[in-house]
Amino acid sequence: MLDDTDRRLLRHLQADPGLTNAELSERCGLSAASCWRRIEAMTAQGIILSHEAEIDWAALGYGVEVSLRFTLDKTQPRAFDEFIAAAREVPEVLEIQTFLGRVDLRLLVIARDLPHYQEIYRDRILTLPHIADVEALMHIARVKSDETLPL
Structure with missing residues (x-):
């Protein structure tokens, strides 16, 4: 304690x-x-998980952030595992989250600009296995980003 x-x-x-x-x-x-x-x-004890450097993507030329919400074809027994394994191989995917409900997964994707995002989306995202539906949400502004716990 x-x-x-x-x-x-x-x-x-x-x-x-x-x-x-x-x-x-x-x-x-x-x-x-x-x-x-x-x-x-x-x-x-696993209370402190890591000591990391936080990097500003925009300062490195990544100006586009998109949240992609996926519904998978769950008739395939390994749909989640295969989708996640393939999504991990896309360097521009920074975060993968799974959910219970209508949406199965969310990917956070960054790109340099809209043409670069379009290339990533067509060539890497749409080729991920077992996609039944995908919805893209373009990031406009970060209103709050705080992982500080009230201790």
């Missing part, structure tokens, strides 16, 4: 993931060794 010190560590990590162990320990009033042990313990 997390104590107040663990929660304080997580709050600071969420606010600034780039903090060094020394900076984090100072902000939380811990020794560097104690801070490191707590972070390692929370990582081992």
Whole structure:
């Protein structure tokens, strides 16, 4: 179970993931060794999943983001597995989500521009197996993007 010190560590990590162990320990009033042990313990427990760099796609020339919602032909016994395996091979697919309900899966796809998206859609997306229906939702603006938990 997390104590107040663990929660304080997580709050600071969420606010600034780039903090060094020394900076984090100072902000939380811990020794560097104690801070490191707590972070390692929370990582081992699966509470902290990773330490990643967040990259701005637009700064690298990717200006188009599309959410594609799929309904699969579920008469095929391996439809989900085969679709997911093939979708993982498309480099522009950044995220794959599965759902219960009318929509089976959602893919987040990025492209440099609309002609590039059109190429990806025709040559890679529409060739994915077991598609019964697909709906494209063009991203216009990110209103809120926050993975910070209320700790």
